[in-house]
Amino acid sequence: MKSRKILIAVLLIFLVSACLSVFILRHSDQQTVEIVQNGTVLYTFDLNDTQDQIIRISAPDGGYNLVQIQNGTVCIAEADCPDQTCVKMGTLQSDYLPIVCLPHKLIVRFAEDAS
Amino acid sequence: MNIRRLTELALLSSVALIIFVIELRIPNPFPIPGVKLGLANIVTVYAVFRYRPSETAMIVTVRLLLGAMFSGNPSALLYSAAGAIACLCGMLLLRRSLPEKQIWLCSVIGAMFHNIGQITAAVILMQSCGVIAYLPILLVTGSLAGAFTGLCTQLLLYRIKR
Numbered sequence: 001m002k003s004r005k006i007l008i009a010v011l012l013i014f015l016v017s018a019c020l021s022v023f024i025l026r027h028s029d030q031q032t033v034e035i036v037q038n039g040t041v042l043y044t045f046d047l048n049d050t051q052d053q054i055i056r057i058s059a060p061d062g063g064y065n066l067v068q069i070q071n072g073t074v075c076i077a078e079a080d081c082p083d084q085t086c087v088k089m090g091t092l093q094s095d096y097l098p099i100v101c102l103p104h105k106l107i108v109r110f111a112e113d114a115s
Numbered sequence: 116m117n118i119r120r121l122t123e124l125a126l127l128s129s130v131a132l133i134i135f136v137i138e139l140r141i142p143n144p145f146p147i148p149g150v151k152l153g154l155a156n157i158v159t160v161y162a163v164f165r166y167r168p169s170e171t172a173m174i175v176t177v178r179l180l181l182g183a184m185f186s187g188n189p190s191a192l193l194y195s196a197a198g199a200i201a202c203l204c205g206m207l208l209l210r211r212s213l214p215e216k217q218i219w220l221c222s223v224i225g226a227m228f229h230n231i232g233q234i235t236a237a238v239i240l241m242q243s244c245g246v247i248a249y250l251p252i253l254l255v256t257g258s259l260a261g262a263f264t265g266l267c268t269q270l271l272l273y274r275i276k277r
Contacts, residue, residue, distance in 0.1 A: 002212050003212070003213050003214060003217045003220065006209070006212075006213070006220060006224070007217075007220060010220065010223055010224060010227070010258065013227065013254060013258075014254070014255065014258050016251075017250070017251035017252075017254040017255050018251075018255050020251035021251045021252045021255055024248050024251060024252065025252075036243060038241075038242060039241070039242030039243055061190075081188070081190070082186065082187045082188040083148075083188055083191065085146060085147070085148045086148075088143075088146035089146045089147065089148075090146065096245075096248040097248050097249065097252075098245050098246070098248070100148055100237075100241070100246060100249075102148055102190070102191065102194060102237065102240075102241075103188070103190040103191065105240060105241050107241060107243055107245060107246075109245055
């Protein structure tokens with residue numbers, strides 16, 4: 001009896017988070033991107049009128065990330081952390097799902113459009 | 116603790132570590148931080164049902180510390196430790212109220228607690244609430260992975276009878 005209640009609770013959490021995931025993974029139409037490290041905003045730029053470039057961001061522990069802006073998209077081109085998850089995440093697409101580099105405490109995310 | 120017990124715990128820890136290291140070699144199809152199959156948790160779930168809570172905690176601690184060393188990624192230790200602590204608490208609370216046939220459910224709940232612990236650590240360390248957006252995705256993938264490892268453990272528990 002008790003295990004049935006637990007099963008129902010687990011199923012509910014699963015379904016709710018599945019719906020939320022679909023919502024979170026939608027593509028964004030925002031254009032302003034900010035780069036945040038340790039809770040402070042380092043850079044803010046508009047993807048439409050920023051030249052293609054590579055920004056190097058050093059982490060406090062001596063590591064680095066290369067943030068690449070190309071054809072109106074932004075991605076992390078290179079990092080010297082062992083897991084490389086931020087590089088594999090590819091370009092920034094969703095409003096809610098930032099690119100994060102956990103070892104270097106770096107976040108690349110969309111911000112509200114300044115209009 | 117007698118020597119037999121100690122040897123069993125050491126054996127389980129090394130089995131968990133071997134599974135952990137082999138899993139590192141499997142390319143991850145989901146490029147999302149924190150998404151993992153977590154095969155080493157087969158051993159954790161097995162220990163939760165066969166050993167005392169303190170002994171299970173010992174196995175997990177050894178796995179975490181040596182795993183962080185072997186993977187060459189010590190900065191991931193904080194996230195995985197927060198996850199593992201939350202996961203253990205959840206599973207130890209539940210193990211009494213679940214029948215033998217529903218061990219996989221315990222593992223699913225453990226996986227969910229693990230993800231919540233990870234995200235809590237990430238929110239505190241990154242000083243940003245934005246990472247909470249990962250939680251639903253982690254919960255979905257985590258509970259699938261948890262169901263898989265849980266089923267593996269259930270088979271193991273049937274086979275390895277005392």
